[in-house]
Amino acid sequence: MKENLLRFARHMLTIVLFALPSASYADAILTITANGASEAFSFEELAAIPQTKVVTKNDYTDNSVEFTGPRLRDVLAPYEVGPNKTLIMRAINDFAVNIPASDAFEYDVILALFSNGEKMSIREKGPIWVIYPMDDHPELRDDSYNSRLVWQLVSITVE
Template identity: 55%
Template sequence: MLFQKISCVILVVMSFGAPTLLSAEDILTITTPKSTTSFTQEELLGMPQTTVVTLNDYVDDVTTFQGPSLRLLLEKLDISQDATLKMVALNGFSSDIPASDAFNYSVVLAVLRNGKTMPVREKGPIWVIYPMDEHPELQSDIYNGRLVWQLKSISVE
């Protein structure tokens, strides 16, 4: 009897889309001195999207990245250009990025790569992308270190 109930629950979950349940999880948290705000992938995809077509040291070909601009989120949360953003990846890697980068360049919190969502093993679900091809000054080790993939949180410092 218990086995039948468990089987029924599994069937219902499979029928109605377990991926929807998983994708409804928060994938990005932004913490400021005043608040903490989290976003799901759907929320990030529902925001105005910025597209950056660029090459960087971590892709083999010119690639199209799409997602909300970092500037949009900073403005939404009233974060100053003078702030420092600590970008933290799922594996604990972190990089400090001046918020002014978001105002000076079209920095994107990419959730799509060539039109598809990115799984964790392909640098997703979020990859901080700079428009390297549009600005030659971005083609340096300093900015390569700011291309944080598997981004999970941003702390405003």
């Protein structure tokens, strides 16, 4: 009962946060396009969404790193994105990869804003790095998932 109440409260907080006026495009670090509309988010808005920690190592880190950020499924919740959709994740350099939305529901994929407690700069693959919990799921240690670790993420388009 208590767990259900906490889950409901967390979900309602996410909805309220997304109902607030979105960031001006000047402050935006992420743009989400879904259902024919685009919405811009500042670092502060993304940091206000409940945060999840993922400790993992990937092909782009030397050691295990504690990444912190909102779960991708929580960020997408207001858009009612189902697992059958495709997410086009685009980086600042225009690199883009298609990710099945089902990944967000199957795994605790996060939009990492912090690495070992520090805000990530562009030089450090920030301000947003898509992180999969690879240490928790050995099946994620595969080139197909490594290509989904988009750093310097600037937009998500739902198709």
